[in-house]
């Protein structure tokens with residue numbers, strides 16, 4: 001991630017950090033809170049690079065100096081990371097960090113530590129950290145990251161400057177992708193699949209994604225004609241294209257948005273649809289479904305997504321889904 005991207009993704013956060021750097025008033029502790037995928041860790045790394053970068057460019061860290069590169073790879077001697085050991089961050093881990101920080105900075109006059117999933121600290125670890133935060137050293141910066149703000153001890157929260165990360169509106173991501181030459185029909189889907197601008201850009205520029213979209217439409221058409229046809233699409237195209245769990249999630253999301261579009265068509269809200277080029281198919285199949293049935297279809301797709309976590313055989317999962325999507329439809 002670049003600072004420019006951070007300014008698009010999280011303008012408030014970027015501005016707060018830039019201002020405090022400009023005024024030389026960097027807080028001793030920051031708490032970055034917000035949903036998964038809002039770029040908290042990337043922002044923490046960027047912040048660290050800006051503090052340590054040797055090139056001293058305006059805002060954007062150079063990414064090429066030895067400090068930027070070592071921060072990126074997690075090897076800078078004055079930048080430390082704490083991540084949960086198993087399910088929690090243990091007291092011992094915080095104590096190790098403190099011990100490390102009693103030494104003077106190795107190469108610079110500053111030290112920084114980033115605690116990921118800070119909400120997963122045990123009570124003992126949190127109390128240990130609290131003592132650490134209560135005796136701030138002039139040149140120490142702490143960045144705590146969390147997706148579960150409400151689970152952080154209030155005493156810790158009160159010692160941090162809180163920066164909230166918000167999911168980016170789909171329309172903003174979509175506009176950004178289109179500015180980068182992505183056709184709208186792919187941009188709108190990529191923007192819905194991920195809240196992360198960079199990931200959305202990478203995805204929408206990948207041929208795999210355009211092909212994924214085609215297969216999903218193919219499956220939808222087959223589902224509206226013959227059951228056997230739908231099974232063929234699964235066996236011949238789907239399983240090889242959506243070859244791992246992550247890809248399966250994307251495939252099922254794309255299918256979900258397709259049914260969501262059909263719902264929009266039924267409700268007369270065509271302006272919201274993502275598959276603009278499928279209007280003809282929607283008009284043809286709209287009479288096959290009631291709103292309630294489409295809602296039911298969307299529910300079973302979400303259930304299939306949940307079942308991905310149980311390590312169910314993908315072929316079985318998809319065949320069951322096809323069966324469920326056929327059930328309750330007008331043509332069964």
Ligand SMILES: [Zn+2]
Pocket residue numbers: 052053054055056061062063064065066067068069
């Ligand atoms: Zn640099």
